[in-house]
Amino acid sequence: MWTINAQERIPEVEALLRKMTLEEKIGQLNLLTPGGGVATGEVVSKNVEAKIKAGQVGGLFGVAGPDKVRVAQELAVKESRLGIPLLIGSDVIHGYKTTYPIPLGLSASWDMDLMKQAAQMAAREATADGINWNFSPMVDISRDPRWGRIAETAGEDPYLGSKTAEAMVKGYQGSDLAAAHTLLACVKHFALYGAAEAGRDYHSVDMSKIKMFNQYLPPYKAAVDAGAASVMTSFNDIDGVPATGNKWLLTDLLRKRWGFDGFVVSDYTSLNEMIAHGLGDLQAVSTLALKAGLDMDMVGEGFLTTLKKSFDEGKVTEAEITDACRRVLEAKYISGLFDDPYRYLDSKRPEKDILTKENRALARKLAAHSFVLLKNHNDMLPLGNKGKIALIGPLADSRENMLGTWAPTGDFNLAVTVLEGFKNVASEANIQYAKGSNISNDPEFAKKVNVFGPRIEVEERSPEALLKEALDLAKTSDVVVTVVGEATEMSGEAASRTDISIPDSQKKLIRALVDTGKPVVLVLMSGRPLTIPEEFELPVAILQVWHPGVEAGNAIADVVFGDYNPSGKLTATWPRNVGQIPIYHSAKNTGRPAPENEEFQKFKSNYLDSPNSPLLPFGYGLSYTTFEYSNLRLNKETIGQGESISVTVTIANTGDYDGEEVVQLYLRDVVRSITPPKRELKGFQKILLKKGERKEVTITLFPDDLKFYNSTLEFVSEPGEFEVFVGTDSDAQLSKTFTLK
Incomplete structure (x- = not known):
């Protein structure tokens, strides 16, 4: 050092x-x-x-x-x-x-040991x-x-960002x-x-x-x-x-x-x-x-x-x-x-240290651990290794879009496509592919994105022909998996967007596939949070995979077919629309807070045309199993300056799969000399629970966790009441209070 x-x-x-x-x-x-x-x-x-x-x-x-x-x-x-x-x-x-997932994706693993391993591997190769x-x-x-x-960051939170920086x-x-x-x-x-x-x-x-x-x-x-x-x-x-x-x-x-x-x-x-x-x-x-x-x-x-x-x-x-x-x-x-x-x-x-079998295995693991299950309608996922699967979408067989932005030392020609990964992992299923749409139909937009080479290819075939081919395949299949989202250079440096929704060409494809009545899984690839309120309301499963790196296709297949149960959690809030931006979990309460049930009231801090709440909160992420939180307790009700306090909660795996959960602790300083955030992340722990297993998890709050920079930029903690929240995301409901003397 x-x-x-x-x-x-x-x-x-x-x-x-x-x-x-x-x-x-x-x-x-x-x-x-x-x-x-x-x-x-x-x-x-x-x-x-x-x-x-x-x-x-x-x-x-x-x-x-x-x-x-x-x-x-x-x-x-x-x-x-x-x-x-x-x-x-x-x-x-x-x-x-x-290459492994973009930093925003890697941070979604909430696994500091894995991040450190990733950096060590990168250092060995470089x-x-x-x-x-x-x-x-x-x-x-x-x-x-x-x-x-934002693709290159660890997201919105200073506590998680600090842990990631250190690792x-x-x-x-x-x-x-x-x-x-x-x-x-x-x-x-x-x-x-x-x-x-x-x-x-x-x-x-x-x-x-x-x-x-x-x-x-x-x-x-x-x-x-x-x-x-x-x-x-x-x-x-x-x-x-x-x-x-x-x-x-x-x-x-x-x-x-x-x-x-x-x-x-x-x-x-x-x-x-x-x-x-x-x-x-x-x-x-x-x-x-x-x-x-x-x-x-x-x-x-x-x-x-x-x-x-x-x-x-x-x-x-x-x-x-x-x-x-x-x-x-x-x-x-x-x-x-x-x-x-x-x-x-x-x-x-x-030859000895670069792109080794062991390195690619770690990249595959890092990718799988970064994916976030956003929705699982009717428990569609994981899919079985059987039947006819229609793999559709402009990113389903796009090798050049797997690495993600800012991978100048990587070679996309070595990347595993989603189609290849599906065939590698689900060898007994009948997997058929159709492109379905262009990433975007706008050649001027594509030109801006394609500075480093073709990332968006606007085909000579008409959008109607691409869509018809995909729908014909979907109608004869048991399930549809569509891989959609952003090309790599739609995010990254000099890639700001005022519209962060899925491009219209792909929106049309998604709606048409859902209209076939077949079960539809969206594999969503992007370098940023997207605005997906329409897609989220559809009867689909949604797996956010960021841009996963050289082992992209294999890792995506590992999760889609259940060889790994997704455990990622969002490290940046997903807005309903761009009008909510900036949006983040540790915002302040204001002097006229909107009602918690978000019922509109005049002269309160709310919108006329949208709820205040995001589509998906910071820390959010589902699993193929379910977790139950109970019995939150503190080892002290009152502490003195310079003392620590331990927070313990019981977590039970109540579903049908072994799975990992990120237990998150948030803190609210109820009264202080400058306006406090509604809550701030101050601790987390990632645990593995077998099906039916129950564990007690203890997270310790240290003296610095209660401190903040006051109006004279002194790093202090002030006496008073603190409220602790523990749960599966930043909307955690279990709470206890303690007092700092």
């Missing part, structure tokens, strides 16, 4: 700094990409080889493979004056070559390909599913960052990126400090506390100053208040983008960023091309440049690169 004490610097780094010219120090602050892979921005660096030789590059990304990385590393080590090795970065967001620094985890809180990058950092970094199978983690996007106004990517963010500290900052702090080696700035502004040049954010909060001693990198050209924000020319914004606490400039080369001039003009000091350079060099030292620049470049490792 990251262990440098700011007061006890590394002697080897200090000795190197004394040898470096000012220009060489500035060179270490420059992060470039030579191109050739999937770009994560519009700019690709030029003359990279010459700049490495001149000592003008601190790190690269977009290059992978032991042989390719060795060429770059040898340029730095053998041909630059001081031979300083390069950091080699990559966006390993949800698996490297063995380091086998020469990568030593990962631009992950993304820990932004998002409460607006219009924002495409991923520890999974990537392990206990020794110099080990050949561990990566430097990079926490992003610091900060508040998930709160972009109107759900539009890169847009402004404006919120109070109280909201920041209580609801949006906790996952970043949890990642820093877990030892994250680096932090990436966000594109948005905070209190009117873009994050990349925000001294309050990067120095006062991150370094001084939180004690972070790693290094800070900009996001892709976010330093240069401060010009468009209105903060000055490239020299001005580069000076602003350095003084704010930015250490490394990704791709934009503002530091490289302007800092020497700013130094000559007295606008920056050599000490400021040296401090930034020191932090970059310390990361290289901790990674073991000074000891052995080629430690990650074993040409035998890719």
Whole structure:
């Protein structure tokens, strides 16, 4: 883990700094990409080889493979004056070559051990390909599913987001960052990126400090506390100053208040983008960023091309440049690169560590554990391995849409389609396929989505012909499974949507299939919560599978045919319509709360045309079995400051299948000095119960769980009454109260 004490610097780094010219120090602050892979921005660096030789590059990304990385590393080590090795970065967001579910899907497993295993696998594979620094985890809180990058988050909740951030950092970094199978983690996007106004990517963010500290900052702090080696700035502004040049954010909060001693990198050209924000020319914004606490400039080369001039003009000091350079060099030292620049470049490792049978098995398990059963009309699921099954839908045999957004290191050609998975798992059933519809019939929309290749294919066959083929198949089948939803790039970066319903082409298909009178199962694939009130009212079963990764088809079949009982729970609230957004479980009560039965009353906080409640609450998810909660009790009725309290509940599996349940604990601070949320997640535990089994589950509330940031941003707990709720989702009904003295 990251262990440098700011007061006890590394002697080897200090000795190197004394040898470096000012220009060489500035060179270490420059992060470039030579191109050739999937770009994560519009700019690709030029003359990279010459700049490495001149000592003008601190790190690269977009290059992978032991042989390719060795060429770059040898340029730095053998041909630059001081031979300083390069950091080699990559966006390993949800698996490297063995891709697993998008982060929003993975978080729905509520299984921190599995998440840690996922990160460890990704680290093993990425380091086998020469990568030593990962631009992950993304820990932004998002409460607006219009924002495409909600797919990369753990959802809306700061408590769950903090646990997820910690698990991923520890999974990537392990206990020794110099080990050949561990990566430097990079926490992003610091900060508040998930709160972009109107759900539009890169847009402004404006919120109070109280909201920041209580609801949006906790996952970043949890990642820093877990030892994250680096932090990436966000594109948005905070209190009117873009994050990349925000001294309050990067120095006062991150370094001084939180004690972070790693290094800070900009996001892709976010330093240069401060010009468009209105903060000055490239020299001005580069000076602003350095003084704010930015250490490394990704791709934009503002530091490289302007800092020497700013130094000559007295606008920056050599000490400021040296401090930034020191932090970059310390990361290289901790990674073991000074000891052995080629430690990650074993040409035998890719075959041994990447896309192994064991890795694919874990990806399959991760996917199955991420799925959320939203509805199971007439207990349609699981299906039997028999009879004639019509597998219909534009995503049922679409290999290119299985990995999900932000899988630049994955290869969709290796993905298992749903059709293949069904045939693998249900070998005794007669499975027939028809496409049924296009993902969208709009060629202009498809063009926007298909930037990285065909994700939406608008067939030459007419929509009517596609539908007729599907209906003919459905009418001769025993059951229909239709795989519908979003193409991969309908969510993700620069993929905001004002309409997050299922596209009309697929809506028409779903209604027509239901009208055949056959049992219909919807397998719903998306990178975000969708608005599905019409589909939810239909007599169908609905299984939400996100974008599951390379083992997508096998994992979906495992759940549909009952080899695994779904246990996922939503980590973001599903709205009835976009007019409810932002919508989340820990909202405040207001001074004029609507009636709990949601009966409309004038002059209360409600809508004329919709209930306040979401379609599906945070924490929601069904199982093939049923669970009964009873006998909620506390070990104390009154506690003092600094004391813990234990909450115990009895859970019984009352259905016909073995199954896992996520027991969730929510807390309400009844009276405090600033308005409290109606309830907040403060604990959870995932348990396995055999059919007919009963267990007692105890969740402990620790002193910090009762604390909040008050109006002066002190982290405090205040005496008074607290109400505990325990149940299967955020609408949990069992409750008890206790008093904090």
